[in-house]
Amino acid sequence: SGSVVVNSCSSTAEQLCNFVCDCSDCSDENQCGYLRGSAVLGTPFTCDFEDGDCGWQDVSTSTYRWVRGRANLAMWGMGPHSDHTVGTDLGWFLVTMSPPEKTMATAWLRSPEMHEAAATCEISAWYHLSWNCEGTQGLNQTEWPVLRLAVAHKDEVVGLWQSPKRSSEGWHQLVTYPGRITEQFQVIISLTQSPTCGAEVALDDIMFRNCGLPEVGQQVCGAQESHCRRGLCLAQHRFCDGTDDCGDNSDESVAQCKNFTRCSFDHDLCSWEAVAGPAVWSRNTSLNLGTSYGIPTRDHSNNSRAGFFLHVGSGSTAQAGGTAQLSSLTFQATNSCSLMLYCHLHGSATSNLRISYVTNSTKHLMRERTGDLGSCWVRERVDFNVTGPFKVLIEGVAGSRGTVAIDDLILSQGCVKEKDKPLVMLPSQAGASPCAADEVACDSGDCIAAELACDFADTCADGSDEKHCGTTTFESGAGGWHDVSVGRLRWGLQNVTEPDTFLTVFLCPGTFLSLQTGEGQMVGPAKARSPLLGPSGPACTMEMSYRIHSDPQGFLAISVTDHTTGTTQLAWQTQGHGSTAGGHVHVPLGERSRPFQVELLALVDLQGSASVSIDNVTFKQCYLDVVLPTAAELSCNFERDMCGWYQDLSSDFKWVRSTGQGQGSDHTTGSGYFMSVDPSVPWSHGQRAQLLTSRQKPASAPRCLSFWYRLTGPQIGTLTLKLRPERGEEVVLWTLRGTQGSIWHRGWATLPATGQQRYQVVFEVMQDGFLGDVGLDDLMQTAGPCGAELSCSFEAEACGLAATGKGIWQRQSNGTGTTAGPAADHTTGTAAGHYMVVNTGRVSLPAGHTAALTSQPYQPSVPAQCLAFWYQLSSGTPGSLRVFVEQIRVRRKILSVSTMEGSNWHRSQVTVQPDGDWQVVFEAEGAGGEHGYIAVDDLHVSDGTCPEPASCDFEQDTCGWSSPLDPRLHSLAWGWKSGITLAKYPSPEQDHTLGTRNGHYMHFDTSVLGARGTSALLESAPLPAATDSCLRFWYHMDIPEHLSSGELRVTLHSAAGQRTVWSVAGHRSRGWQGAVVPVQSPSEFQISFEITTRRWPMEGTVALDDIMYSSSVGCHFSSESPMKENPSGSFVAEVVLSLLLALVIVALVAAGGWYCLKQRGLASRTEVEGNSPQGFDNITFRD
Known part of the structure; x- marks a missing residue:
């Protein structure tokens, strides 16, 4: 500092x-x-x-x-x-x-x-x-x-x-x-x-x-004000109220307050009498009562733990729900008697304090406080205008685990003791309720469980259990709303009969809930709460009419408090505009467990003409089991609305229906709506965002839910599809973690039959950081199960792969598995990630015996498809892994391996050119070893032929190139996108392969480097030892030279360590530039592209395209002389130029031939996205 x-x-x-x-x-x-x-x-x-x-x-x-x-x-x-x-x-x-x-x-x-x-x-x-x-x-x-x-x-x-x-x-x-x-x-x-x-x-x-004392200075006081000794003005009713408002205690001096009668309970109950009954007011201190939640931490008179007060709810004499009564002396008829006191209601939403006066055994309620006001003493004032002798009666009811306390009872000089002692009898206390402690009574006298009251459905035959639950026009009372303000503003009912009054600009004449002057000593918004509500369904909405007249500092808001989690969230807010504003508002509340409360908050300056009023409050479609017309509409393109999908409003991290805002276009039309999640939006507190359906009818047969998704950004988290049955554990149907590029991919999952159970479907995003976004669009539900999954990480399920043979393939993670297996899966790089594994020890899989894992049939849409997967064999004698492509019961072996260098995951790929449906079969054979295992992960089928290992033009996918997911590496992920400009993700406008904005490449925005991550890694799959290999690639840099503390480098990782084989400092390139790097490694290795910086922020972008790795053929160009710059970015133009130059310079014929070969290879791969899911293996791989 x-x-x-x-x-x-x-x-x-x-x-x-x-x-x-x-x-x-x-x-x-x-x-x-x-x-x-x-x-x-x-x-x-x-x-x-x-x-x-x-x-x-x-x-x-x-x-x-x-x-x-x-x-x-x-x-x-x-x-x-x-x-x-x-x-x-x-x-x-x-x-x-x-x-x-x-x-x-x-x-x-x-x-x-x-x-x-x-x-x-x-x-x-x-x-x-x-x-x-x-x-x-x-x-x-x-x-x-x-x-x-x-x-x-x-x-x-x-x-x-x-x-x-x-x-x-x-x-x-x-x-x-x-x-x-x-x-x-x-x-x-x-x-x-x-x-x-x-x-x-x-x-x-x-x-x-509001902690500073009022400024000293002589002021001109109004008619209802008087001077403090320090010169400032104070409202006369704030004098002798038990609080030092002046700051010099002159408003509470003995001389000033000699005609007031104050009882601090420091010595006794003064002239007040605690009435015997089922619950009794007890005199005590915070020192004696301890520190349990809800108990006052100090008295009001002395602000001390040793000071006394009266309380009910925490002593042995208190009974849950019993009413404690405190009675005054009998006073003469008066129009100038006032009572000030300080109350403390904390720990329960149902505690209650009532102040009444009694005449002729009749009780007249003057003021009532209900709910939890917080751990503080709150000032209350009641004025009595009574035509006959009366007593003041203070009643307290402590809710479960709550306490009601009072202190500093101050009677004004107009409260005069009745000398003739006429008999004023207190009314007899109501008899014990016929209902049990966990029940409530209907108006008819029947008893129902307490949790069935205010659950948005009539349980009492007369509907009385839903009568005071927040839905109201305020014509017959507050409808269950109760003021919990602690300051100088409060909510109260106001009746307006004149139709032309300014109050009725937005509201009809009648009774409203309006902002009024409060008696509390604090400065803050007024608060009113509903009763305890719930549970509610996902479509639950609160509607109300409102009117606000205030300067811009004033506001009206609605928040929701969930008592299960203890969280309070802002649901809606409107500011003052300097003029009158209002209307009818719909506030989504969503699915919430019981109990929750809705809270009305408002703050305006009532000294002028400001005002706030609300009316016609209703809760619609809130019953948990309400059947909505759109409930079964799981198919949705989000162009008009959200169909049968709803926000989970219990978290501040939310899905938003939008048109992109710099994230890219929707999938349906390219200019329409989709659902998105952006963790970088301010106030997105929370780690989980959920999009869910209402409860669906039981499903007797499986259905297929397909969808298009986008996971973008260097720090985005996990997208998961879940089925949540009414009873039992939720089931993960599909999940994917980490960036998949700024590109729409298709996913699908089979929704299983649920028997007699209702269920919900949930899309959930769990964030890993704050850089990135998630998109969801074009959901489609069809009858019957889905076909073979083209991309399977085994995180959710086995994707329909069936196990046969002597040994048993099982899906497991290292953290929960019963079979020995890899320490971490390939998808997530963690012990929590899942894979398929078979125990090849001689007990489980004797020598010569096999265990097979067979996929569902793949239905090709193009002449050639690329099958890729990752595998791992244990050390020792693991047996052998054979992989077959099976078509019309004819098998073709594509891989056979029995040993593996190191303990890393290895990638294998093969081009399949089927005549029809085909399947892949993984077959493990035991070799008689004591222990051993064979594991498979991240199965992926894409359209087009496979490229050479570690080679990629990035048009179809990323060919096994990936960024580590482990946050402990302090590394951020590269992105995969086309040249279409996105405001949120700056990058080149054309790729290198096609030279168009529709072509794809890898990119990274260097401005995000810093405290979140000091480098960005892009890694190949493990490659075999190389003696004379060559790496060629094209890169594009847009980094200002004065910020060139960063660099792009190529490193080789192996068991022997890490070695940098090429690097270039940050600069602004004129288009795409080529590089050629000789590669040699005596053992298995990985190639890494890494962006690093020594200081940040470093504004700029780096992009990669057309990576070609040639094993054992050497480089035709010197590593000192990179390929010529290609400002146009057009690979086709480059080939034509090379052929023209070949007519003049014979030395470049070989280079032109190489370009032509590469162009032919690229043509065999599919450029456009089809209906099959695209994506790449975003996988952690470390030596």
Whole structure:
């Protein structure tokens, strides 16, 4: 943080870090646990950790400590995969590290000293808590890892907030209100892990809002205001309310408040009486009650753990659901009696506090609070206008695992005790409910299970279980919506009868839910929540009419809180426009588990003419089992809509229906719509994006689902097709990981019969990073199973390959397999990847016995097809692998191998010219060895003849050239595309092979090199030892010379190590340039093209095309003299030019002949994409 200026105007120590800018550049508010502002977020008094640690210090006493760090893609799954500020792996945060094993430990973090927090102060931050617990199902609250935020003030550390138990990781927001703090204090954040849990937390975007004291200065007060001693004006109803609003406590002085009666419960219940009943208000302190979630962490009177308050819900006298009553003395009839109190409702969405007055045994409800208001004390005020003697009655009901508490009951001077003591009897408490604790009562008196209420389907015969569940016109009440605001704004019902009033510009006359002035002391948006809802189906939508009149700082929003995962997501938002706006909005909620709540948020300045109102709220198509007209429409080209497909809205990482935005065109028309996922979009928090159907009717027969997909970019993740039955585990039907180029490929999978079970179909993207995108288009469902799969990685299934013979071929991964096999598969290069393997040990496959693996019939669409696959044999005596092409029961052997150099995967390919349907047969024969195995992976059939090994023109596929997927290599992947210009992926406008924009080549955008990866690798399949071989290729560079710290080089990898055989510094080439490189290796090797840079960013592109590897024939050109530059990029023109030159210069005849031979070879390969799937093996291969 050396670049951060601190206290440029030499402010006094008391003026530093007090949330008030005293210096003109506000540098007195830097390095305070926050900076004067976040340039990224545009918010004041914020620490986003992008420019340093803001003064936070690790004060841990063990190896468990806090450091500033970034997401580590090599350690994917351990901690966050992005920061919260910028939403990528390039952003910074604070994170704990080095947790000790199997011991209780705490990592401590402390802020610099801060000064004078106002009563309105709000501290918020975002945290990402990860854990690895032994037997998590049985953990109790004390064993779960807990993140805490506390304030150290004077000689006491007061807890303000602690993390709830959550079932999901991801970024979550913490919000807490420390209250008025005098003099200096520090914020302390800690993470405690139990011996059974290893825990890690990341912390980001710490903000301090409304924490500065009001500015000193003489002001002219309004009619309803009075002066503080410091000169500023304060609303009269804020005097003597138990909170220091002035900042000098002059509004709460003894002289000022002598006529108010205040009970802090520090000594007793004063004149209040706790009524005996099934639940009773108990007087206690935070010190005695402990630190369980939901319990107040301090009282309100003293902001101390030792201060007293009344509570219900956590003591032995409390009973779940029982009503605790607190009664006042009897007061005289009045029109000027008011009660102020501070309430604390936390830990349960169903807790309830009611304030009423009682006359003649009749209860009159004045104010009600329901739900979880957070870990804070919230100010409430009730004015009583009663014509006869009355008592004030305060009732609390604690929901499951929740607590209701009250403190600082303040009665105004208009509350006068009745001297004649007339008898005011409290009404008798309602009898016990006829329903059990986990049931609710219908209006008819019947009982139903609690989870059936508000599930969008009538269970009660009279439909009363869905009566107060959010669908309402507000004419008969709030319809189940309840205000959970803690500040100076609140939601309430408002009746408008005049049809010409400005309120009815967008709403009909009647009753609305409107924004009103609240009694709370905080400054923030008003919030209203629905009851607990769900479960909901994928088509679930909330509709409502709204009206907002506000400046651009005002807003109205809808968010959804999922109590299962503990996540809250913004679903819809509209800003103020300086004028009146509104209309009818449809907000998709999607499929969600129970329970979830919808939240209305609004913030405007009610001092002027601003207002917000909503009306006519409905939930449509939300019942989980609703049958929609489009439910069975799995076939879809996305031109009009999404047919029967829906977003999974439970994640912020989403599929989007779009026309490309620089990613390329759709597959249907070239200018239409398709579904896409882009992990680089800001706020794409989440690792999984799902596109799913509603529940389908049981399927009695298999069907085939075909689709076109695109996986593009150097860091894109995995696309998976799944079947999710109503009961049982989901089944992976098809999956592919890593970039497949900016090209549409066809995939398909058989949807199996599901018996009597309903099911869903899901397309899922799991991201590996933030560079790339995924596209999906032209889905088609047809009757019957799919044919033979032209590309099979065995990640999802065996692709219809059938095993016969003595031994058994099985699909497995090294991590889960029962048979000895390769340590990693070829597709993913990890132990989790799958392959087909057979045990060739003499017990499983005796000498001379065979085990066969036979594909389904391939139906050729062109005269020649290329069959390619990868295989691996164990060391020792593995037996032999023979591969046959079978047609009309006639077999032709194409490979026979019994030994293999090294332990790498090897690639084999053969051109098949069938007369009709054909099959491939893999046959393993035992050799009598003690142990052994033979494995096969990544079977691929493409149209056209096979090129020579390591040779490729990239028109049909990438011929076995691939980029490693292992993030630990810190390497990014090359892309495969045509010359069609894409804004997101800059590259040459023409390939070299065809010289047109439709031709294909490999490319890499060097601007992405940096912290995410310092190199880009493109590797060949393993090649046999070479004594006099030759590598020829064409490359295209567009890198400014002043940024030429990067280079393109060719290296050879073998068991002996790595050797660079050719390199060129970054530059701007005039078109495609050729290179010739002699190749020699005494052992098996791989060829690698690598782009590296010593500094970044390095703007530019590199492309490769027409790689030709010739074994044992040597190079016809000197390696010192690369082939001439080809500015036009036209290979045909080059051949013509060579022939013309041959008439004059005899020495170039040989070169012209070579070009002609190459052109004939290229002509035999198919240029256009057909209906068969294209793609290339994006495979990790390392010595």
